[in-house]
Amino acid sequence: MIGVLKGFAATIFKMFAADIALSVIALAAVALCAAGEQAGLIGRGAVPFALAAGVLGALAVGVARGARG
């Protein structure tokens, strides 16, 4: 039972936090878009494009970090 629970915890960690930096950058992209739109720095129509670009950047950082080992 303990083994199953440990495995379950490891699975959840693997799903969302295997690469902490990638997850944090993706979350930051969403938060920055929301904050930018609230502050009037980004127009509502530009939010989707800003988020899509932010996520692309997160992927590039995650791949670059992974390739460095």
Add this chain to the structure above:
Amino acid sequence: MVDLTTAAPVALASFIASTVEVVEAFTIVLAVSVVRGVRPAAVGTAAALALLAAVVAVFGPALSAVPVRGLQLVVGILLLVFGLGWLRKAVLRAGGALAPHDEGDAFDRQTRSLQSQAGDWLAGVTAFKAVLLEGTEVVFIVLAIGARPGLLAPAALGAVAACALVLAVGMTLRRPLTAIPENAMKFAVGALLTGFGVYWSCEGLGAPWPGEQWAIAGLVVLYALAGLAMAALLRRRGRAAA
């Protein structure tokens, strides 16, 4: 009633994602079946599937009671983080920076481990654990991409179809499904889930997408192409370093 153009991509995404996870679970269940017999493998698998089905049956309808905007944002962010993780790993494997997953090797390791264990009970628990843990990811995908009204059924249908297909092919062949292009499928699923995640995160923020749901297709293509370009760069860098 959900139209086919909305339901089909959800069912397809669920089917492909579930196939990858079910193949991994099947490798361990097959090892249990080969070393300890069909009974502990079947009992462990059935118990885990019943538990996973109960989770979907309880949480799926409950999600419809959550306000749509908040649900879209939470589910979108979770899908985004989960999908990016898959896509990143698939890019690294396609670019040669990470070793590919080998079902044959996983089967051999599991078989050796089971041979050193005593008792059908432990073998049954091994099958239960494998199906439960791999199935957790399937359940998350089904609940997340089926979290909009009318989409839980097509998402669940995609997962059930994947289970049935892998089980039918696997039990016919009686060996690990090493010929399945696992990394290509993970690549596709990573791009799909990231696309869904970005789309729903924006919807949750109240920012409308031009082209509405067709934007999901554009996002999936964008992340797939970006991933392919990154993998090609990694391969080129690897060749230059060699």
